[in-house]
Amino acid sequence: DADVTQTPRNRITKTGKRIMLECSQTKGHDRMYWYRQDPGLGLRLIYYSFDVKDINKGEISDGYSVSRQAQAKFSLSLESAIPNQTALYFCATRGTGGDPEAFFGQGTRLTVV
Amino acid sequence: AQSVAQPEDQVNVAEGNPLTVKCTYSVSGNPYLFWYVQYPNRGLQFLLKYITGDNLVKGSYGFEAEFNKSQTSFHLKKPSALVSDSALYFCAVRDSDGGSQGNLIFGKGTKLSVKP
Numbered sequence A: 001d002a003d004v005t006q007t008p009r010n011r012i013t014k015t016g017k018r019i020m021l022e023c024s025q026t027k028g029h030d031r032m033y034w035y036r037q038d039p040g041l042g043l044r045l046i047y048y049s050f051d052v053k054d055i056n057k058g059e060i061s062d063g064y065s066v067s068r069q070a071q072a073k074f075s076l077s078l079e080s081a082i083p084n085q086t087a088l089y090f091c092a093t094r095g096t097g098g099d100p101e102a103f104f105g106q107g108t109r110l111t112v113v
Numbered sequence B: 001a002q003s004v005a006q007p008e009d010q011v012n013v014a015e016g017n018p019l020t021v022k023c024t025y026s027v028s029g030n031p032y033l034f035w036y037v038q039y040p041n042r043g044l045q046f047l048l049k050y051i052t053g054d055n056l057v058k059g060s061y062g063f064e065a066e067f068n069k070s071q072t073s074f075h076l077k078k079p080s081a082l083v084s085d086s087a088l089y090f091c092a093v094r095d096s097d098g099g100s101q102g103n104l105i106f107g108k109g110t111k112l113s114v115k116p
Helices: none
Strands: A004-007 A010-013 A019-025 A031-038 A042-051 A054-057 A064-070 A073-078 A087-094 A108-112 B003-005 B010-014 B019-021 B024-026 B031-038 B044-050 B056-058 B064-068 B073-078 B087-095 B110-115
Touching (some): A004 A087, A010 A019, A019 A031, A019 A108, A073 A087, B003 B087, B010 B019, B019 B110, B024 B073, B044 B073, B073 B087
Parallel strands (some): B010 B110
Antiparallel strands (some): A004 A019, A019 A073, A031 A042, A031 A087, A042 A054, A087 A108, B019 B073, B031 B044
Protein backbone atom coordinates (compact mmCIF):
# COMPACT_ATOMS: atom_id res chain seq x y z
CA ASP A 1 0.00 0.00 0.00
CA ALA A 2 1.12 3.52 -0.78
CA ASP A 3 2.27 5.74 2.07
CA VAL A 4 0.16 8.64 0.79
CA THR A 5 -3.15 7.76 -0.86
CA GLN A 6 -5.35 10.15 -2.79
CA THR A 7 -8.92 9.53 -3.85
CA PRO A 8 -10.29 9.80 -6.42
CA ARG A 9 -7.48 9.47 -8.97
CA ASN A 10 -9.52 11.05 -11.72
CA ARG A 11 -12.66 13.14 -11.59
CA ILE A 12 -14.73 15.09 -14.06
CA THR A 13 -17.19 17.54 -12.57
CA LYS A 14 -19.43 20.32 -13.75
CA THR A 15 -19.00 24.02 -13.12
CA GLY A 16 -20.61 25.05 -9.85
CA LYS A 17 -20.48 21.63 -8.24
CA ARG A 18 -18.88 20.99 -4.88
CA ILE A 19 -16.15 18.40 -4.88
CA MET A 20 -13.89 16.93 -2.24
CA LEU A 21 -10.48 15.38 -2.79
CA GLU A 22 -9.25 13.12 -0.03
CA CYS A 23 -5.80 12.26 1.21
CA SER A 24 -4.69 9.77 3.81
CA GLN A 25 -1.21 8.84 4.95
CA THR A 26 0.43 6.05 6.89
CA LYS A 27 3.76 7.84 7.47
CA GLY A 28 2.72 9.17 10.87
CA HIS A 29 3.70 12.68 9.76
CA ASP A 30 2.21 15.78 11.33
CA ARG A 31 2.61 18.03 8.30
CA MET A 32 0.34 17.66 5.31
CA TYR A 33 0.06 19.74 2.14
CA TRP A 34 -2.10 20.23 -0.91
CA TYR A 35 -0.45 21.33 -4.13
CA ARG A 36 -1.77 22.07 -7.57
CA GLN A 37 0.23 21.31 -10.72
CA ASP A 38 -0.36 23.13 -13.97
CA PRO A 39 1.78 22.73 -17.11
CA GLY A 40 4.62 25.24 -17.12
CA LEU A 41 3.82 26.47 -13.61
CA GLY A 42 5.23 23.70 -11.48
CA LEU A 43 3.63 22.93 -8.14
CA ARG A 44 1.90 25.66 -6.19
CA LEU A 45 0.89 25.37 -2.57
CA ILE A 46 -2.85 25.62 -1.84
CA TYR A 47 -3.09 24.83 1.89
CA TYR A 48 -0.93 23.25 4.52
CA SER A 49 -1.44 21.86 7.99
CA PHE A 50 1.15 21.36 10.72
CA ASP A 51 -1.24 19.41 12.93
CA VAL A 52 -4.96 18.83 13.35
CA LYS A 53 -5.51 22.28 14.87
CA ASP A 54 -3.14 24.22 12.63
CA ILE A 55 -4.26 24.97 9.08
CA ASN A 56 -2.73 27.63 6.89
CA LYS A 57 -3.34 29.16 3.50
CA GLY A 58 -0.77 28.73 0.78
CA GLU A 59 -0.13 30.97 -2.20
CA ILE A 60 -3.29 30.04 -4.14
CA SER A 61 -6.00 29.26 -1.56
CA ASP A 62 -8.85 31.26 -3.10
CA GLY A 63 -11.70 28.98 -4.15
CA TYR A 64 -10.48 26.11 -1.97
CA SER A 65 -11.01 24.95 1.59
CA VAL A 66 -9.51 22.12 3.61
CA SER A 67 -10.29 19.93 6.57
CA ARG A 68 -7.82 18.02 8.73
CA GLN A 69 -10.03 15.30 10.12
CA ALA A 70 -7.21 13.43 11.84
CA GLN A 71 -3.44 13.33 11.82
CA ALA A 72 -3.64 10.93 8.89
CA LYS A 73 -6.36 12.63 6.84
CA PHE A 74 -6.41 15.94 5.00
CA SER A 75 -9.12 16.74 2.49
CA LEU A 76 -9.38 19.52 -0.08
CA SER A 77 -12.72 20.94 -1.16
CA LEU A 78 -13.76 23.06 -4.09
CA GLU A 79 -16.97 24.69 -2.91
CA SER A 80 -18.08 25.75 -6.39
CA ALA A 81 -15.80 24.35 -9.07
CA ILE A 82 -14.80 26.48 -12.03
CA PRO A 83 -13.00 25.46 -15.23
CA ASN A 84 -9.70 27.12 -14.30
CA GLN A 85 -9.47 24.75 -11.36
CA THR A 86 -8.85 21.98 -13.86
CA ALA A 87 -5.45 20.66 -12.82
CA LEU A 88 -3.50 17.83 -11.25
CA TYR A 89 -3.71 17.95 -7.46
CA PHE A 90 -1.15 16.43 -5.12
CA CYS A 91 -1.22 15.73 -1.44
CA ALA A 92 2.10 15.51 0.40
CA THR A 93 3.33 14.82 3.90
CA ARG A 94 6.48 15.70 5.76
CA GLY A 95 7.89 14.76 9.10
CA THR A 96 9.57 17.06 11.57
CA GLY A 97 12.56 14.90 12.31
CA GLY A 98 15.83 14.42 10.52
CA ASP A 99 14.42 13.61 7.08
CA PRO A 100 13.14 16.85 5.61
CA GLU A 101 11.89 15.55 2.27
CA ALA A 102 8.20 15.43 1.42
CA PHE A 103 6.32 12.34 0.28
CA PHE A 104 3.68 12.68 -2.39
CA GLY A 105 0.51 10.89 -3.32
CA GLN A 106 -0.17 9.71 -6.86
CA GLY A 107 -2.24 12.76 -7.67
CA THR A 108 -5.86 13.49 -8.57
CA ARG A 109 -6.58 14.67 -12.07
CA LEU A 110 -9.56 17.01 -11.85
CA THR A 111 -11.42 18.31 -14.88
CA VAL A 112 -14.11 20.95 -14.48
CA VAL A 113 -16.39 21.25 -17.51
CA ALA B 1 11.21 35.53 -0.60
CA GLN B 2 12.19 32.02 -1.54
CA SER B 3 12.30 31.05 -5.18
CA VAL B 4 13.56 28.35 -7.48
CA ALA B 5 14.43 28.72 -11.14
CA GLN B 6 14.76 25.94 -13.66
CA PRO B 7 15.88 27.85 -16.75
CA GLU B 8 15.23 25.09 -19.26
CA ASP B 9 11.73 23.91 -20.06
CA GLN B 10 13.14 20.90 -21.87
CA VAL B 11 16.47 19.11 -22.10
CA ASN B 12 17.19 16.67 -24.92
CA VAL B 13 19.97 14.11 -24.56
CA ALA B 14 21.08 11.07 -26.51
CA GLU B 15 21.15 7.80 -24.62
CA GLY B 16 24.58 7.15 -23.14
CA ASN B 17 25.51 10.83 -23.01
CA PRO B 18 25.83 12.78 -19.77
CA LEU B 19 22.90 14.92 -18.73
CA THR B 20 22.52 18.07 -16.66
CA VAL B 21 19.30 19.66 -15.48
CA LYS B 22 19.86 23.11 -14.06
CA CYS B 23 18.46 24.68 -10.91
CA THR B 24 19.18 27.92 -9.11
CA TYR B 25 17.58 29.06 -5.90
CA SER B 26 17.08 31.98 -3.56
CA VAL B 27 16.44 31.71 0.18
CA SER B 28 17.05 34.06 3.06
CA GLY B 29 18.62 31.41 5.27
CA ASN B 30 20.46 28.18 4.64
CA PRO B 31 18.86 26.00 1.99
CA TYR B 32 17.64 22.49 2.03
CA LEU B 33 17.56 21.43 -1.62
CA PHE B 34 15.72 18.58 -3.31
CA TRP B 35 15.18 16.97 -6.67
CA TYR B 36 11.99 15.10 -7.51
CA VAL B 37 11.06 13.18 -10.64
CA GLN B 38 7.60 12.71 -12.10
CA TYR B 39 6.95 9.93 -14.57
CA PRO B 40 3.82 10.14 -16.75
CA ASN B 41 0.61 9.65 -14.76
CA ARG B 42 2.55 9.25 -11.53
CA GLY B 43 3.19 11.28 -8.43
CA LEU B 44 6.46 12.92 -7.52
CA GLN B 45 9.26 10.64 -6.42
CA PHE B 46 12.11 11.86 -4.26
CA LEU B 47 15.51 11.58 -5.96
CA LEU B 48 18.02 13.25 -3.67
CA LYS B 49 18.61 16.06 -1.20
CA TYR B 50 21.26 18.40 0.08
CA ILE B 51 21.08 19.29 3.74
CA THR B 52 24.65 19.90 4.82
CA GLY B 53 28.10 18.48 4.32
CA ASP B 54 29.56 17.23 1.05
CA ASN B 55 28.53 19.42 -1.87
CA LEU B 56 28.12 16.42 -4.15
CA VAL B 57 25.14 14.30 -3.21
CA LYS B 58 24.17 10.99 -4.73
CA GLY B 59 20.65 9.77 -5.11
CA SER B 60 18.42 7.19 -6.73
CA TYR B 61 18.82 5.73 -10.23
CA GLY B 62 22.43 6.94 -10.59
CA PHE B 63 21.60 10.63 -10.30
CA GLU B 64 23.73 13.11 -8.41
CA ALA B 65 23.62 16.83 -7.78
CA GLU B 66 26.19 19.42 -6.86
CA PHE B 67 25.48 22.19 -4.40
CA ASN B 68 27.29 25.41 -5.24
CA LYS B 69 26.72 28.05 -2.59
CA SER B 70 28.45 30.90 -4.40
CA GLN B 71 26.39 30.35 -7.54
CA THR B 72 23.25 29.38 -5.57
CA SER B 73 22.86 26.37 -7.82
CA PHE B 74 21.95 22.73 -7.39
CA HIS B 75 22.24 21.11 -10.82
CA LEU B 76 21.14 17.52 -11.35
CA LYS B 77 23.52 15.28 -13.25
CA LYS B 78 23.92 11.76 -14.51
CA PRO B 79 27.02 10.42 -16.30
CA SER B 80 25.14 8.25 -18.80
CA ALA B 81 21.49 8.87 -19.64
CA LEU B 82 18.95 6.12 -20.19
CA VAL B 83 15.77 6.30 -22.25
CA SER B 84 13.92 5.39 -19.05
CA ASP B 85 15.17 8.63 -17.46
CA SER B 86 12.76 10.57 -19.65
CA ALA B 87 10.44 12.35 -17.24
CA LEU B 88 9.64 15.70 -15.66
CA TYR B 89 12.15 16.85 -13.06
CA PHE B 90 11.46 19.34 -10.29
CA CYS B 91 13.93 21.18 -8.12
CA ALA B 92 12.69 22.37 -4.73
CA VAL B 93 14.09 24.44 -1.87
CA ARG B 94 13.23 24.85 1.77
CA ASP B 95 14.61 27.46 4.11
CA SER B 96 16.22 25.55 6.98
CA ASP B 97 15.89 28.62 9.18
CA GLY B 98 12.11 28.52 8.98
CA GLY B 99 11.48 31.12 6.33
CA SER B 100 8.11 30.71 4.56
CA GLN B 101 7.09 28.36 7.40
CA GLY B 102 9.65 25.90 6.15
CA ASN B 103 7.48 24.98 3.17
CA LEU B 104 8.88 23.54 -0.03
CA ILE B 105 9.03 25.89 -3.00
CA PHE B 106 9.17 24.19 -6.39
CA GLY B 107 10.61 25.18 -9.71
CA LYS B 108 8.45 24.97 -12.81
CA GLY B 109 9.94 21.68 -13.89
CA THR B 110 12.21 20.55 -16.72
CA LYS B 111 11.16 17.88 -19.15
CA LEU B 112 14.01 15.51 -19.87
CA SER B 113 13.85 13.60 -23.13
CA VAL B 114 16.42 10.88 -23.75
CA LYS B 115 16.51 9.52 -27.29
CA PRO B 116 17.89 6.11 -28.26
